[in-house]
Amino acid sequence: MIYLITNTPKIYNDLADIIRLFYSDCQVKQGNNISAVDSSFVTTHSQSATKSGYSEIYETLINGKKYTFTYQYPFTHSVDEILESRTAKRSAKLGLYYALKSISGRQLPWGALTGIRPVSLYRQLNTYENMSARHQFQTALDVSENKIRLVEDIIDNQKSIYFKGPSDEIDVYIGIPFCPTRCLYCSFISHDLSRHPAPIAEYVDCLIKEINMLKKLKEKYNKRIRCLYFGGGTPTTLGYRHLDTILAALSPTLESTCEITVEAGRADTIDENILRVLKDNNVGRISINPQTFNDNTLEFVNRIHTVKDIYRVFDLAASYHFDSVNMDLIMGLPSETQKHMEHTLQSVKSIPVDNLTIHTLAIKRASKIKMENQVLEYAPQETVAKMVDKGRETAAQIGMQPYYLYRQKYMAGNLENVGYSMPGKQCVYNIDIMEETHNLIALGAGGISKRFFYSEDRHTRFANPKSVEHYIKNIDSIIKEKVEYFNDF
Ligand code: SF4
DSSP states (O other), X not given: OEEEEESOGGGHHHHHHXXXXXXXXXXXXXXXXXXXXXXXXXEEEEEEEOSSEEEXXXXXXXXXXXXXXXXXXXXXXXXXXXXXXXXXXXXXXXXXXXXXXXXXXXXXXXXXXXXXXXXXXXXHHHHTSOSOHHHHHHTTSOOXXXXXXXXXXXXXXXXXXXXXXXXXXXXXXXXXXXXXXXOTTOOSOOEETTTSOOOHHHHHHHHHHHHHHHHHHHHHTTOEEEEEEEEESOGGGGOHHHHHHHHHHHGGGOOTTOEEEEEEEOGGGOOHHHHHHHHHTTOOEEEEEEEOSOHHHHHHTTXXXXXXXHHHHHHHHHTTTOSEEEEEEEESOTTXXXXXXXXXXXXXXXXXXXXXXXXXXXXXXXXXXXXXXXXXXXXXXXXXXXXXHHHHHHHHHTTOEEEEEXXXXXXXXXXXXXXXXXXXXXXXXXXXXXXXXXXXXXXXXXXXXXXXEGGGTEEEEEEOOSSHHHHXXXXXXXXXXXXXXXXXX
């Protein structure tokens, strides 16, 4: 346990995030009085504002040894309260980052960055805050050259698609929160159909009601759908008839230019019928997500398919000639060594895909592993970092470039998830979502709609209930509220 005491409690959570960058296995708890806390690790923070900037003092006590660290962050006074409080927070976080860096002697690939969207931050620093983002990333934020180049490559590869500003185009997400079994590391809200039957037919009926709402909104405000994404869960768990019903209902609202993606997810949910229905309904992009090419791991993480099945469904998908096929992998799965990960990356080369997404394992609180306090074996962080870099090399060898990136809390080695694509095969939806550029209408349980107010550089969110039962029971009032939420958008 690590105790954190601060004289600016409103930024406690931000400071706790910095501690987790260095000590990801430890719990962080807010302390009030150093003498009242019985701990072998206590950090006490005090922030003060001076004429020239903020001053941060960190006193850290580890097993009786005291480390004192002082950090100064210069600023010019601003009348903008938001900017001022953002600066105060940045100063405190950087002070703690450098204090812990000097104590631990560790150099982190993403330096002091804790946010999930480094690419957006880079753009923002360059565009809005009128600073050199590269300089900020290198100096204040201590980001490695390797990661800065990754961010810059991504910005370059987004150029043909990235657009932020008022637009008559919207994005649409449809959530299908069902899976055949629950993966050991999963933290999504998804029903494990092997354990509990789910009201799938009723769920589809509710989606159709929301699709009718979507049609009306689209017509009333004269919008076009730029991209449509089926996520989950595993949407193909619904089976081909339900998928056909949903896609047929959507069809009249979609322009021929609309990018349609379906996460076909797991090999155990894909067959000829499913692929035919997707193809017949103009789905251009599918994602098949093996995560690993090691049978023992697939079984261990509770997947009910084998590596042979993975090859079979990629072959089958190739025969339907989708515009783009994506493959998802995860580096750092429990019980996997460097050899396992190398085998997975080697296997990818034999499958012709257009997109490759390489994730780093993130074990979140809602996963079975955390909930049951399972103690599992993981490859060391340095090995996972090496494999993430090797993934980038593999993607380059098969002709792909990175085009979107995000980070999550609790990721192995504080690394990142990166989407790679063949030239011209970037997924519009992934860029829009990660860079938060377009109004988003999300249908289904757990779907989060977003409405952008571009002139104020802000957006708001409208969340559908996470529970399928709650969603079905309240569908009419959800639709009513959502129509009001998007009033005059
Ligand atoms: S396939 Fe994805 S959503 Fe489904 S259980 Fe596994 S990790 Fe969770």
